[in-house]
Amino acid sequence: MFPAIDRERQGRKVLLMVTVGNGTALSNEARNFASSEASNRLIAADAIVVRDFGHQLAANVFVRDHRPGRPIRMFPDQDCARVWLLQQHHLINPA
Numbered sequence: 001m002f003p004a005i006d007r008e009r010q011g012r013k014v015l016l017m018v019t020v021g022n023g024t025a026l027s028n029e030a031r032n033f034a035s036s037e038a039s040n041r042l043i044a045a046d047a048i049v050v051r052d053f054g055h056q057l058a059a060n061v062f063v064r065d066h067r068p069g070r071p072i073r074m075f076p077d078q079d080c081a082r083v084w085l086l087q088q089h090h091l092i093n094p095a
Helices: 002-009 028-034 053-066 078-087
Strands: 014-019 043-049 072-075
Touching (some): 028 053, 072 078
Parallel strands (some): 014 043
């Protein structure tokens, strides 16, 4: 996914909405990359849609322990996440 973002956006950052299905989990490798400097070069802000208490706990641990170097918030639904992401539009590098 990240190589495609880099290729398509040509160095411009993206606003990322993360939604996960029931019973899914984030691998250690994915967690480490999501909080890395490499991902910070691609992503301006993350909105995580939490579907249940387990997702909320996992997202809280990710934010607390991995401390991504960009704004990141959790939301109960995609509509709320989209509103917040649009407010973060100023973080995207101009073309």
